[in-house]
Amino acid sequence: MILDADGKPCRACNSMTDFMKTAGAGGSGSGSGAAAGARPATPPPSPPATSASAASPGATPAGEAAPVPLECPPDLLEIGRGTWTFLHTAAAYYPKDPSPQHRADMTNLVSILGRLFPCGDCASHLTEYAAAHPPDTSSRTSISQWFCEMHNDVNVRLGKPVFDCARVLERWRDGPADGSC
Ligand SMILES: Cc1cc2nc3c(=O)[nH]c(=O)nc-3n(C[C@H](O)[C@H](O)[C@H](O)COP(=O)(O)OP(=O)(O)OC[C@H]3O[C@@H](n4cnc5c(N)ncnc54)[C@H](O)[C@@H]3O)c2cc1C
Incomplete structure (x- = not known):
């Protein structure tokens, strides 16, 4: 369990599953009963509110996955995907021939992300x-490849599959040739 700067379990640095295990043991840092308040046993009736983090909820007593209510604070998985x-x-819609301002903006975005991303370790x-591999802001292709390789660096660290960076614009801008998206 990764803690936040206040020494409390950090939602933005952990999966909802790990967070709720600790919160359920009274470790939410928000006082007793916070677990029940933060994650009702049943989702609200309408709409059927699930979010991107619904794939990583805690388990019900029967071992079934329970949907996470839409308005729970995001965990690291949801923040990461978003x-x-x-x-x-942003990289896929970056200009093919960027102006100096575009290039400075993209460099700043990477720097700022390194200061403001809510998971401190990430x-x-x-x-x-970024210090070891400075972002190549010279074109849409180069910055898309840079983000792809940076994402792959995280994927490898987490034991996830490596993405084929030749397909990055298909994934994030053009869609597959078969028209399925
Ligand atoms: C800057 C950053 C740093 C992070 N660091 C950490 C960390 O240190 N520890 C941690 O536990 N989590 C970290 N995360 C979160 C983590 O990367 C995932 O977002 C999270 O685990 C959810 O993973 P996922 O399997 O749903 O897919 P994600 O990794 O979120 O990927 C979303 C989608 O992107 C596509 N994709 C996958 N790889 C690539 C790629 N290389 N290029 C282009 N598209 C791709 C796939 O279609 C995938 O479904 C970080 C997130 C960010 C944005």
């Missing part, structure tokens, strides 16, 4: 990666 969506899409890794 942030990657923004970064890869932010530190990003800053270290």
